[in-house]
Amino acid sequence: MALIVTLVPALAAGVGAALGLPKAVAWASDHGAAADRWAAQERAELAELQHSPLIPATSNSPAPPSLARHLLTASDLGPGWFPMLRPEATVTTSAPIKPQWAFLQAGRATLVQAHHAGGLTWTIQQTVFEDYWRFRNARSAASFRTYLDRKSAAWNDGRDSAVALRVGAQVVQLRVLRGAPGPTPTTPLHQLERMALQPLQ
Numbered sequence: 001m002a003l004i005v006t007l008v009p010a011l012a013a014g015v016g017a018a019l020g021l022p023k024a025v026a027w028a029s030d031h032g033a034a035a036d037r038w039a040a041q042e043r044a045e046l047a048e049l050q051h052s053p054l055i056p057a058t059s060n061s062p063a064p065p066s067l068a069r070h071l072l073t074a075s076d077l078g079p080g081w082f083p084m085l086r087p088e089a090t091v092t093t094s095a096p097i098k099p100q101w102a103f104l105q106a107g108r109a110t111l112v113q114a115h116h117a118g119g120l121t122w123t124i125q126q127t128v129f130e131d132y133w134r135f136r137n138a139r140s141a142a143s144f145r146t147y148l149d150r151k152s153a154a155w156n157d158g159r160d161s162a163v164a165l166r167v168g169a170q171v172v173q174l175r176v177l178r179g180a181p182g183p184t185p186t187t188p189l190h191q192l193e194r195m196a197l198q199p200l201q
Contacts, residue, residue: 052082052114052122053082053112053114053122053124054122055082055083055084055085055086056085056086057085057086058085058086058087058090060085060087060090060091061090061091061093062087062089062090062091063087063089063090063091063107064091066105067089067091067105067106067107067132068089068107069199070107070132070134070170070172070199070200071089071107071108071109071130071132071199072109072111072128072130072192072195072196073088073089073109073111074088074111076195077111077113077128077187077192077195080113080114080115080125080184081111081112081113082111082112082113082114083109083110083111083112084110084111084112084127085110088109088110088111089107089108089109090107090108090109091106091107092106092107092108092131092133093106094106097147100140100143101135101140101143101144101147102135102136102140103133103134103135104134104135104136105132105133105134106131106132106133106134107131107132108129108130108131108132109128109129109130110127110128110129110130111127111128111130112124112125112126112127112128113125113126113127113128113179113182113184113186113187114182115182115183115184123179123180123182124179124180125178125179125180125181125182125184125186126176126177126178126179126186126187127176127177127179128174128175128176128177128187128192129173129174129175129176129177130172130173130174130175130196131172131173132170132171132172133170133171133172134169134170135169135170135171136169137169138166138168138169140169141166141168141169141170141171142166144171145164145165145166145171148164148171148173149164152164152173152175155175159178160175160176160177160178161175161176161189162174162175162176163189163193165193165196165197165200167197167200167201168200170200172196172197172200174189174192174193174196176189176192
């Protein structure tokens with residue numbers, strides 16, 4: 001009887017271990033696959049840093065072509081410019097500040113001018129935040145642009161700058177944040193204004 005009593009718990013333990021073995025194997029497999037994915041992602045990021053600053057992903061919805069065509073892209077600004085986020089551009093869904101400013105369509109693009117400082121290091125020279133809105137009528141757009149003009153004053157401190165532009169029922173705001181000096185000239189605000197107005201015509 002003593003032998004049976006001794007063997008039964010051992011047998012039960014052995015059966016339990018056997019039943020748990022597939023789960024343990026699956027856990028190890030999942031964690032091994034996760035480690036492989038992490039290592040692959042790290043290799044991809046290191047390779048990317050040889051050609052551009054790291055561009056993180058955003059959960060914001062990508063702008064459809066009908067909206068994205070109104071916003072600047074890195075290729076519009078030339079060599080040394082990169083999107084700050086992926087996807088670029090994105091849809092803006094924030095609620096209007098006042099009911100009369102309810103927009104039909106809105107989007108954002110954020111671009112950076114950067115240069116490779118060696119190794120894995122990139123230096124940001126300039127960041128441009130561009131916001132676009134399309135309203136029901138020109139009067140709403142004009143009122144909203146006046147509001148943005150007042151807000152822009154806080155950005156115009158001699159280093160950073162902001163401006164609001166309007167074409168009909170469309171409004172664009174550009175905010176420019178200066179970074180570290182670099183080997184190439186930064187794009188002046190008046191040039192950015194001309195480029196931002198072109199897709200609105």
